[in-house]
Amino acid sequence: MTKKRRSAAWYGKLDKDGFIHRSWMKNQGYPDHAFDGRPIIGICNTWSELTPCNSGLRDLAEGVKRGVWEAGGVPVEFPVMSLGETQMKPTAMLFRNLLAMDVEESIRAYGIDGVVLLGGCDKTTPGQLMGAASVDLPAIVVSSGPMLNGKWQGRDIGSGTDVWKFSEAVRAGEMTLQDFMNAESGMSRSKGVCMTMGTASTMSSLVEAMGMSLPTNAALPAVDSRRMALAHLTGKRIVEMVDEDLKPSDILTKEAFENAILANAAVGGSTNAVVHLLALAGRVGIDLSLQDFEIGSGVPLLVNCMPSGQYLMEDFCYAGGMPVVLKELSHLLRPARTVLGGDIAAYHDGAECWNRDVIRAFDAPLKPAAGLRVLRGNLAPDGAIVKPSAATEALLEHEAAVHVFESIEDLKANIDRPDLPVTADTILVLKGCGPRGYPGMPEVGNMPIPRVLVEQGVRDMVRISDARMSGTAFGTVILHVAPEAQAGGPLALVRTGDRIRVSAARGSLDLLVSDAELAARRAAWTPEAAHYTRGYAKMYVDTVLQADKGADLDFLVGKDTRLVTRESH
Template sequence: MAELRSSQWYAGDDRNAYIHRAWMRRGVPDSAFTGRPQIAIANTASDLTPCNAHLTEVAQSVKNGIYEAGGIPLELPVVSLGETQVRPTAMLWRNMAAMATEEMLRANPIDGVVLLGGCDKTIPSLLMAAASVDLPAVVVPGGPMLTGTFRGVPLGCGTDVWRLSEEVRAGTLSQEAFVKSESAMIRSRGHCNTMGTASTMALVAEALGTIVPGLAGTPAPDSRLLEAAHNTGRLAVELVAADRRPSSTLTKGSFHNAIVALAAIGGSTNAVVHLLAIAGRAGIELTLDDFDRIGSHVPLLVDLQPAGRFLMEDFHRAGGLLAVLREVRDLLDPDALTVTGRPLVDYLDDAPIWDPEVIRTRKEPLIAEAGIAVLRGSLAPNGALIKPAAASPHLLQHRGRALVFDSIEDFHHRIDDPDLDVDADSIMVLRGCGPKGYPGMPEVANMPLPRKLLEQGVRDMVRICDGRMSGTAYGTVVLHVAPEAAAGGPLALVRTGDIISLDVANRRLDLEVPADELAGRRVDDATAAGFADPKRGWERLYVDHVLQADTGADLDFLTGSSGSAVSRESH
């Protein structure tokens, strides 16, 4: 083993080494500082991130594994982001969490790190940090919750919130029944049990090679999660000994595999912006076009909400990610490595499907071609996304009149107005919700439908937004429109009544306004008033430096890797 990075703090008899050892000693033996890898456990547990609250227990299993393998475990609380709790949106702080974690890993006497995440933004931020600091790193995902039921029917958290709330607005479900379902929605510890962003990012992180193959998707209350956490702690010590770093795992081939996995599981569109950001930190050239080229023709094999019927507990029982990847093995990069040092494809030989209703075979997919589609055109010069698996087939080619909302507040104020000039063929447009405009790119793109149309039986319409959509949501939603309205994109110039055409098959999203007329338009006062204009703090820094969705919405000064070297010694 090469000299440990931590020895730069602890080796020697000078005053600095004395200080570092003395303050960390607190009862530990001399051997803790001589030749034993110092392994941080970057833990996003927090009572205010309910989906991650159990990670303290998981951390203890990781610690046991590290110590058993000869390392010294050091728990490091890091910024935690609870998707359901923080306002205005957790995405506003993903980059801050990544930056803070990177800086703490670099600043401390650490040789390797185990990354504990669960809720939507925590795994992406941890991987962004790990890619930037490039210390040996491995992820332990917190896992999905168990399936809750209400009146005998399984509940998909998130997805059924959207569905049931719309039924209340349509008058087909009482408010009393809706509220009563609340206590049944979250049955256990763990993150959302649908194929939302949390489940998606755990599975995609495994496809990237950053999680021990077979672990992602293990339910949070399952004892096997603790066993795997223990073994991952042991692996972390091995990673240091082998000098196996993210830069050796995160390759173009591993991102290729992640995109294939994303399509085959019917994963969240949020994974696109996160993968782009992780690639940007790792120095991997990845573009929106890669997602369309690699993933758009991959079959959807997982029958899971919101695109299908089942939930994550069923998915794990049916064989999990490795069973899915075995079906599309020919589409994977065979050379892409995992944290174990072995290629991902090596783990697919013994990965049967145990329930072909939940995980379909290649010959009987849920949808033959269901990967995320990238749209371009006069309304999205730099691209926009749509998830065909979550959309209504009859709306994938559509032409209609725009109904424009200048902000989410404007939307909420007007959407249920009985005099709103809207019909089922209208295309709802919501702007001012991109990275700069909100700020933070919130999950508001899947706009609730107008009450009067719900009462008529309408359950889907084409919706367009420069914001994001929850991975648990569904509908014919065009999102991540780039450039966003606040960054000078044409979305800022759309007027109610303009004709918009959507053609997913041909990857087009166009505003049918003559170019000379559009060139003469200016952003009106109401639109500009909806854009964020923070005066201080993180929001000001964010708005000044955030990049657009098509490149991952990272901050411009955070792309790339700075490595693990500390620029100056202390004392």
């Protein structure tokens, strides 16, 4: 017997309530047979002109609609909050959980049977997945797709990655301000997300590796006609998923998360994937911990894309994209179901690589054992992370005195001081930038190299904070220190002149100060006063979990699949 559709509770009743639900929808031109029991498919769209990465999603929505109609469903597009990574203050991460709430409550409140998630910009993909997983209706992702390669002075340039390099070159006097400004116009040449392997492209790659999108979703450029065709096929597939009752909880298993961790290592993916995967796992009830990310630590870097390599997402697409990566990882991948209903193995069946300089073979990688490393010690009892593929190898084993910035304002006011007492060996420490402290855990962990060192030619040094960093960034940057300083973590007690020892090989991060001295400092410590005292930001600060738990809000962990039965009229 066919399961009764959820939408029947809205559109199938022959009474006053059914009359109201159907008749108001008919003002958009729907005929009677649109409500004859066929599936109603929501298209959850994060399109916004304030989110340039997602500015092409209105067009993709039309492709999804074509596929839904073809398969016998009724597509209904609805908006949710959009998070413009490069545009929002204090940080888009502050609002990821708000987007997740928006998505969850919209799906729950409306009479839809399944949902297509249209996103792309860094926080929109995880936010949408978190919200959809919390309701657990059939769901599938279509990503915005990356921009075309940036072009400047006859060469390719990558969003984010080259921005950091150019900025440092200007500070060092190696690049003119005019050249810096000219490069700006060639950086972003089409709609789409960062064309480096930043957080946006990382998350679309992991969504594919987890089986939550159709194959090739990760790398097709935003303006490539094949992405519109993918949207059409996705619309067709979601109708079939509704008929099969294939839900996120069927796909987002522990094995799927492990496949995402393996894939993240192979593509040189963003450190931000850690907090997003942890938060998503919390929504579906999967026991995923920071330590689970160690399964990727021995995986070699296969994708030669910025910031860990030299190419860009357009090149990754033409070389074969994620299907090739999954094929190279096939001996490591866990059996896991996908939105196609079968195993993830089908995603790389017949995949061929067309450029081995862009996607390396497993036994001839760009870098060996380049996955994220988890660090623990008395400075980070609940963990911290570092990305070896983007770091200077010699700095991954390091001990030195530290220079502390108590806040982002302290850093900005003093980083360019000509008399800043630092050397190339100094470890920079930044406090107050965790989930509560900023609030929102901004992408400021890749602190600028002090000007006095930039002028000496220094381009990397060890930097430690409770912040995140952009997926497009690089350097020996230790992030997500937990607990954060604002929550009273040991990071709050670090003082300039202390010594810290870092060992990526041993997975350790230690403050070389006696327990007695730390106890005395803790007795004298008081947290900084809250920056926000009202609205969503206050709710966030009051309830946000630490980075090692995914920085979700504590009351949003888990899901609620109950049908809403009370009418509004």
